[in-house]
Amino acid sequence: MMVMNRSSLDGFFDPSYLENILGNFTQATGLRIEAVNYRGETFSIPGSLDRSPFCQCIRNNPQGNKRCIDSYKRATSEAVKWDEPYFFRCHAGLVIWAVPILSKDITLGSIICGQVLLWKPDRFFIQELQDISKGLKIDPEELNQAVPNLSIISADQAQAAANLLFVVVSHILKNNLRALEEEKAYKVLQQQLHDQILKRKKGPRRTDISYESILKDERRFLQYIRLGDKSRAFATLENLIIKIYTKSTGEPQLAKDRIVELAALTSRAAVEGGSDAEQAVTILSSFYKKLENMERVEEIIYFIKQIVDEFLENIFILADKKHLSLVKDARSFILHNHAQPLTIADAAQHLFISPSHLSRLFRQQLDCTFNDYLTRVRVEKAVELLKKPEFSVKDVALAVGFQNQSHFAKVFRKYIGVTPLVYRNSLF
Known part of the structure; x- marks a missing residue:
């Protein structure tokens, strides 16, 4: 009870x-x-x-x-x-x-x-x-x-x-x-749409919406989706939705049909932009299931915005994965070539990307520069070689990629706290 x-x-x-x-x-x-x-x-x-x-x-x-x-x-x-x-x-x-x-x-x-x-x-x-x-x-x-x-x-x-x-x-x-937040969002959206309709009704006839202008906005919107341009995609989507809603006033089913079609086109554009195909299909299928219980056009518009946001997030996630893969490959290239005279241009050429792009990736993913990481690898390799008495300090410097012994000593001290010779003597 x-x-x-x-x-x-x-x-x-x-x-x-x-x-x-x-x-x-x-x-x-x-x-x-x-x-x-x-x-x-x-x-x-x-x-x-x-x-x-x-x-x-x-x-x-x-x-x-x-x-x-x-x-x-x-x-x-x-x-x-x-x-x-x-x-x-x-x-x-x-x-x-x-x-x-x-x-x-x-x-x-x-x-x-x-x-x-x-x-x-x-x-x-x-x-x-x-x-x-x-x-x-x-x-x-x-x-x-x-x-x-x-x-x-x-x-x-x-x-x-x-x-x-x-x-x-x-x-x-x-x-x-x-549920409360969604209901509030529906009401706000409904008011925005109604305001736009009244504005167009009061305006001159030349503001009447044509299907040609809708398709033009649609092509622009899908282009922004493929590019992963979130801000422009949403700005264009807002205008596109208002046009679809206004054009189909009095025919809610027509508005639903156009938005459902837009969802399918968005899914394909997201895949072309780098989103995972399987995940895109899953998101779209989920939207269709929710659609079965939706009566109001405002609800459908609310959820189309949500899936667009999800598609764009998936593009960014995949892009992040690609970035991580590039950084991983760059690190592997450094590990295998640190003994050679190596520049960021060499690594970028190996990865088929620009040096500036690779530089940004190192700062974003590793919070350091390419040269910082290269130097750190060389010092760590030097520490390993100094444990072997058959190698002199000069031999170690050359073996890890330093052309100048004094420079090697200066860099080694910066990272380890002592010179290579002092470090060597402390081992034996």
Whole structure:
């Protein structure tokens, strides 16, 4: 059973979704939960578990009910403060934990769970009940009779349940916030489209949209996709979508058909631009499945923007992989040729790219210049050779690519901290 009152949490949770997910948690664990606002007031009780006879006895007393609410309020505040489950003993001696409900740093409340004992009732607990009964003017025998119905679980079970509930609540918030953001985006997009239509209707006839202008924008858009030019692709897409929507006013199916066609063309252009073909097909298939449940043109436009963004990201990811591959090949070339007089032009020619491009890749991927990396390789190789007594310092310098022994000594000291000779002497 679910009791729902209007509160500040309206709009953040779909009541049926809350009931379904948290109800399943209750059914799986046998633990009763309540959703409370930041004042400690219960606004929802997911699942089919009523309060225990013990808690009902306390809650039926006005002062006891107030103490319960105050306990929940303090627990909610602590849970929100630490952004994690907060364990506490309520004023009646039961173990409870509160899981925070936070949305973008806004305190919404908490999920209260537990109302259990972690041990069998002992004489200290019974004495506490006597004191509670006196303070609330409740018949002590009524409380004593309700004690055997209290659930007793281990501390490990309580902690595991709290951790699981924390994950569940986070999942609910994430899903609902995403839905809210999407709905907000739909409304903004709808307003933008309607404003454009009104603007064109009020303008001169020469602003009427032709299919020729739509196809021209489409070709430009696909070109930017192939080039991986994200900013221009989205700028052109915005204009293209407005034209498609405006041209098909009164015929929503026509707008849908054109956007679906555009999605397919975008997929092919993304592959031509370097996106992985298999992944592009997967993205497009996912779009088509979502399309089956979409009724509003605004929804379709929202998702076409999303898949365009995903296609472009895949192009960049693949480009990054290509860059990493080029840097890997350049490093391999240096390792095999460090003993020779080597320049960035030599490596670039080997890789069939420009020296400036290779220089940028080294700075982006390795945070150093080509010469820095070459020097580091030569010094590391020199360290290995200096361990062999049959090689003189001069022999080592020449073997790793230094043409001048004094220069070798200066560079070696910069990287190792001592001259090659001092380093050699320290080994033997």
